Amino acid sequence: MSGPMRTESGEETIPFTFDGTTYQARPGDTLAAALLANGVGLVARSFKYHRPRGIMTAGIEEPNALVTVGTGGRAEPNTRATDVFVYPGMVAQSQNRWPSLSFDVASIFGLAAPALGAGFYYKTFFGPAKHWMLYEGFIRRAAGLGNAPTEPDPDNFSQRAGFCDVLVVGTGPAGLKAALDAAEAGKRVMLVEQDAVPGGSLLRDPDPALDPATMVKRIKALGGEVLLRTTASGYWDHNFLTLTQRLAEPGEVPAHGFAQRLWHVRAGRVVLATGLIERPVPFANNDHPGVMLSQAVRSYVRRWGVLPGKRVVIATNNDDAYLTAAALVEAGAEVVALLDARASGPAAPAGVTVYHDARPYSVAGRKHALRKVTAVIGGSEQSFDADLIAVSGGFVPVSHLHMQAGGKLTWDEAAQAFIPGETPQVCETIGSALSPPAAPAVAPAGKAKKSFVDFQNDVSLADIDLAWQEGYRSVEHLKRYTTLGMATDQGKTSNMVALSRLAEKQGVTVPQAGLTTFRPPFTPVTMGLLAGAGARNAGAHVRRIPLHALHKAHEPIWQPLGYWFRPRAYPVNGEGLAEAALREARTVRTVAGLSDVSTLGKFEVSGPDAAALLELVCATTVGKLAVGRGRYTFMLREDGMVFDDGTVWRLAENRYLLTSSTGGADRMAGHLSYVRNSLRPDLQCSVVNVQEHYAGIALAGPRARAILAALTGAEPPRHMGYAPGTLAGAPVLVLAASYSGERAFEIHVEATHAAAVWHAIETATRAEGGAPYGLEAMELLRIEKGHVVVGGEVDGRSTPHDLGLAGMLSKAGGFIGAAGLTRPALSALNRNNLVGLISLDGPIPEGGMLIKRAGTSPQGHVTAAARRILEGGAIALALLEGGHKRHGEELTVTSPTRGEKARVRVTSPHFYDPAGERYRD
């Protein structure tokens, strides 16, 4: 059977619920059309004053009818009822009301409106802080939109790239013709339409000469891509656009798993056939359910066969609304009055009384329905019984994409509208957006206080006047002070009305008053769509070291390090992290341990100018290195700060291996490439990133040398020496370098042979009573030894001098950062210097601040805290103001956030074997 407001008989076949009540819809209905067809007039409460709101438009510009559609993780709050198509079982709910839409306790705010006007937040902030404390919780609960779902979104979102010669936005008459012309000329065409069916204004005002379905069929037959339910949401540089495509309606279970698709399209030419949005008319209570835009009324009547009212008043300043009068009469409604603000107009349909020089003054009614419209006609008031008022205050070209593309606007005085003008991109606007109907400026008649401009943010004419009175002259200030145009609709229906009021106040023309900038997205975009496949665990990729599977068998505690995962410790017998790390570190100090260091940055630099390149990159001398020897090195930024460290080895006359920190490896790769290709392309050398080519295994401890000698059958190189060798049948590079402070080696082997080499070393090490150790033990070892780490002590603000490395700087200079080091501030005496701390009581809180006594300013901070491995007692590394000269001083480390404190003595950072005797034979 036909619904109460349907004009034609037909089957209501699609069940849906709104606020728990089940209704029936017809195929093709938007939620708004279905609600109107079922006589539901009240669908929302306003943002600030909780005023009853109905459906005002028939498109994406809807400011009032925001609802939550769907349930659980699929719920989509703030969905425009005019921009969602009903599907079987759809669950829709109103928002921002308690306990119910019809009886909303917070609507009492409407009575407090004078106190909640423009600038309310600013004034509250400037007032005593206790007032804000009082209001905050109350405001947060009261003001608002729908609630974000708390459950994860069960759906997937896809992303796709697209390319075309011509991208046409909009399937109204102009868009369809442009797309068809381009397709017939052999161009690759993409045509996008945010609606579920093509046609645009043809769906409201059909033209027998233009059948959208036939035209779309023809475009597709010529190879064109036609995307419905797809919004061109962003227009970026170089004709790059983002399209958001709905594959399922909000809250609907997607047929193929994907709810939406984000398109990245590069178009040769862009044609914007985006049409017009109708301007509302300000008068008292113009936000009441039953006040609708004229073209929207015509759409409901013609497209959906729904009569939003039976006794209708029309208020207009242009000819277009006369078509609405005709459509209503044709559908059997009574047009009580046509109020035309102009002195004359076209001929009205039969039976419609036209009043000229007539403006709406106010409306009144109950929550659900309108009852009375009062107008000022030629200076006197007259009231009409009516359940609907269709208003048209003129038209606004949809120039959002044009402006996003960097386009300019020109002013059309007759239409009182900004028209798309020049654009720096290969883009043009066509159709009605270029030629809006003439619609003269009309002064509002009703009381300013209840005459709403921005319906979504509850901004009235009075708020604009108040902002003006308080000195907010620029349109940008007006926007920020009143929040006008800052709601989810970005002021699609409000900007021009507000601008006219501002211009009127200033006594200037509208273009002189200015316009705020439209920014992407055109309509709201869900976060899931932007995340796409990067949602859930796919946000970052995982880099696996060659020995990943082998470590996994030991069931270690893993540590994410950049994109890498490395074993943090290998607990046995139910050990915790701290216990396991201490045991592993003790094993290294007393016997031997092995550890995976595969993630170190590794670069092979070769060629006649290899040394010259390295002397540019490294701040230490490199050229004098003998073949078969290596040394510690560090690299500076151009401003003189240390940014990475590692070792450099001369493998052959013109061949070096440079290692750098794990975390900085990618940055170092980019830096080396810049230096080699951009800064010194004249050098004869090559830089090859071999980070993942070689796996690296560190073997450290008093027994390391003997273990390695037995495995390779050769005497291992002495400290900072290099030797090639064979281990477990595989060729290896043996570098004698120590991070732990013990006699130690790095054994680098081609990744494919890594497992056999690790296995051999592990077996031999365990036979001696040793064990594998992880990053946590490595941290204990290096802190005790006083070795810096990139990201800890090397924090981008420390110079070589700060870190105690100045003695190693190349005297010859010529390295990157040498000039930066000469800046006076870098030799200031109060710079933060690397020091060691020995606790005089308990553990030292990592990250804690160093103070002389309570209440004084911090003089530094703890970068890494640990304990002595064999002796016990807490130690730490820290950066301390003028620290080099303060050894012996007693200070307090405090971490107020953790409520921890320790009394410490400043010392050298080298706690363990400062003379370096343990790694020399």
Place this chain on the structure above:
Amino acid sequence: MYQIACPHCGPRAQLEFTYERTVDAVVDPVADAATAMQALYTRANPMGLDDEIWRHTYGCRAWMVLTRHRVTHEITAVKAIGPEALP
């Protein structure tokens, strides 16, 4: 997102490239301290065309100099740099 004509690969999305610095911000490693700090901290930043160093990092990894308009974002020239582009 710009479309950049890589001299080796043809037109590609900006997503594949990384920006290094403007040409006037290149610090000559053998320059005196004053000149080096001038290059490091002072930018011409013209309201018009400027030369910028970019790298096709997620493509062929080659380096190039783009001449780009800082207002319209129009790229008027792309020139390969690096050892193989030397005269």
